[in-house]
Amino acid sequence: MEPQVRSVTEHVEHVLALVAPLRAGTRDLDDALGSVLAEDLYAAVSVPPFDSAAMDGYAVRSADLPPDGSPVTLRVTGDVAAGPSRLPEVRTGQAVRIMTGAPLPSGADAVIPVEHTSTGRFVAGAPRAEKSVTLARRPRPHVRSAGEDVRQGELLAHAGTEVTAAQVGGLAASGAVRVPVRRRPLVAVVSTGSELVPVGSVLGPGQITDSNGPMLAAAARSAGADVVRFGPVPDDLEALRRTLDRAVRAGDDGARADLILTAGGVSAGAADVVREVLAASAPGPDGGSGATDVDVATVAMSPGKPQALARWGGVPWLALPGNPVGAYASFELFARPAIDRLRGESSSGRHPVRGVWCSESTMSTQSGTPRAVRLAAATGWSGSPGRLLVLPVRLTPLPESGTVAGAGPVGVVPAGSHHSLSALATADGLALVPPDVDKVRAGDLVRVLLLR
Numbered sequence: 001m002e003p004q005v006r007s008v009t010e011h012v013e014h015v016l017a018l019v020a021p022l023r024a025g026t027r028d029l030d031d032a033l034g035s036v037l038a039e040d041l042y043a044a045v046s047v048p049p050f051d052s053a054a055m056d057g058y059a060v061r062s063a064d065l066p067p068d069g070s071p072v073t074l075r076v077t078g079d080v081a082a083g084p085s086r087l088p089e090v091r092t093g094q095a096v097r098i099m100t101g102a103p104l105p106s107g108a109d110a111v112i113p114v115e116h117t118s119t120g121r122f123v124a125g126a127p128r129a130e131k132s133v134t135l136a137r138r139p140r141p142h143v144r145s146a147g148e149d150v151r152q153g154e155l156l157a158h159a160g161t162e163v164t165a166a167q168v169g170g171l172a173a174s175g176a177v178r179v180p181v182r183r184r185p186l187v188a189v190v191s192t193g194s195e196l197v198p199v200g201s202v203l204g205p206g207q208i209t210d211s212n213g214p215m216l217a218a219a220a221r222s223a224g225a226d227v228v229r230f231g232p233v234p235d236d237l238e239a240l241r242r243t244l245d246r247a248v249r250a251g252d253d254g255a256r257a258d259l260i261l262t263a264g265g266v267s268a269g270a271a272d273v274v275r276e277v278l279a280a281s282a283p284g285p286d287g288g289s290g291a292t293d294v295d296v297a298t299v300a301m302s303p304g305k306p307q308a309l310a311r312w313g314g315v316p317w318l319a320l321p322g323n324p325v326g327a328y329a330s331f332e333l334f335a336r337p338a339i340d341r342l343r344g345e346s347s348s349g350r351h352p353v354r355g356v357w358c359s360e361s362t363m364s365t366q367s368g369t370p371r372a373v374r375l376a377a378a379t380g381w382s383g384s385p386g387r388l389l390v391l392p393v394r395l396t397p398l399p400e401s402g403t404v405a406g407a408g409p410v411g412v413v414p415a416g417s418h419h420s421l422s423a424l425a426t427a428d429g430l431a432l433v434p435p436d437v438d439k440v441r442a443g444d445l446v447r448v449l450l451l452r
């Protein structure tokens, strides 16, 4: 099974072909935060639903106020607070006390803020004492018209976008109760390698802590997935097959996973057991699932070169390399887009790398997906000719006299080597340097995938 040599963009296409959006259902608005809308949402009611006061003050008829701005004294005939059951009417020569957000009584067409009247201010909790008020016409009526903010039937949110906290407010005000969303994908994360021990174990000779498992699980959660973690699994064919069979049924009551992510064992080593399992794609002796749609690739990126895709027991499987920075870079470039697609996010064309080659837009604003921005390099560094270099970088202030057109006040410097876990841990972003760039010079604009 010779690996296919391909670009990052080509590999993304293969990844996206492996997964399809999950079934849509509905969810209470209170539980919808972070879910992706399965349909466009329209306002069920207008906001505000009625004409209302934009200030605490007096509701008046503007026909009673002299156009030249001279003061007039009106009889105060009633109160209207926010959320009243009965509305007084404002007749000629009358004014009614009104609080911000309260419905405008019939007859009135303007609100005069209390601080611009003879009353001066309202005392919280004190009943109305004033019999009359002296006030004058103001430049603005301080009335919010019904539907001024949102009109009933107006498009509020697009299918394929993630529900944000701010959006929950708008949706609630516009009458949303249950919203059409897709469920969270269930991702099984499997670490492989006989040298690995779980977090918290005392290290024996030659052993290291499994850091990819917790890292990929956290990354998948940050992408909006539920996660079940397996391993670390030793480099043993049958142990890996058994774990993959369990991963297929990772959910509560054996519900199927939507995606399997493995880390490690995918290159050319004698103990690269993932490659071995993929090569022996028939079901195992114990009747396990077996791999189908096997696709082993050498992707033109650094780190993260060896990759494989398959299905195990029908579940899409992304086999990522073991080197921690390569595993993380692979997550951002391949696994996150796969999770986005399962969630029904309309992120195609906004992929941080596909975007580089497919459009001239400089920023991806897709919610849930780290944003790709263009920032100036504050120092120079070497590229990785023929491969996309994924380099952990830190943000740094640029010198005042920036000479680069389009550069902001912030630039980037390498956080360390592209193989260093400490560089990744301290990075603010990943610089994505295209394969045709052999040297990045100070001042060059580079695409950066922001991580925080």
Ligand SMILES: Nc1nc2c(c(=O)[nH]1)N[C@H]1C(S)=C(S)[C@@H](COP(=O)(O)OP(=O)(O)OC[C@H]3O[C@@H](n4cnc5c(N)ncnc54)[C@H](O)[C@@H]3O)O[C@H]1N2
Residues within 6 Å of the ligand: 191, 192, 193, 195, 196, 208, 209, 210, 211, 212, 213, 263, 264, 265, 266, 267, 268, 269, 272, 303, 304, 305, 306, 320, 321, 322, 323, 324, 326
């Ligand atoms: N002869 C060749 N050797 C290698 C090639 C190659 O093309 N020819 N490619 C190299 C590249 S590039 C990478 S990347 C690695 C990827 O190899 P694997 O995916 O098989 O990863 P492992 O060998 O299992 O591990 C690599 C490295 O990462 C450490 N690791 C693995 N899993 C974890 C984990 N869960 N937590 C922390 N660290 C982990 C592992 O100990 C190794 O040091 O292959 C190169 N070799």
Ligand code: MOO
Residues within 6 Å of the ligand: 301, 302, 303, 304, 305, 306, 321, 323, 325, 326, 327, 419
């Ligand atoms: O692809 Mo490997 O992750 O270059 O080190």
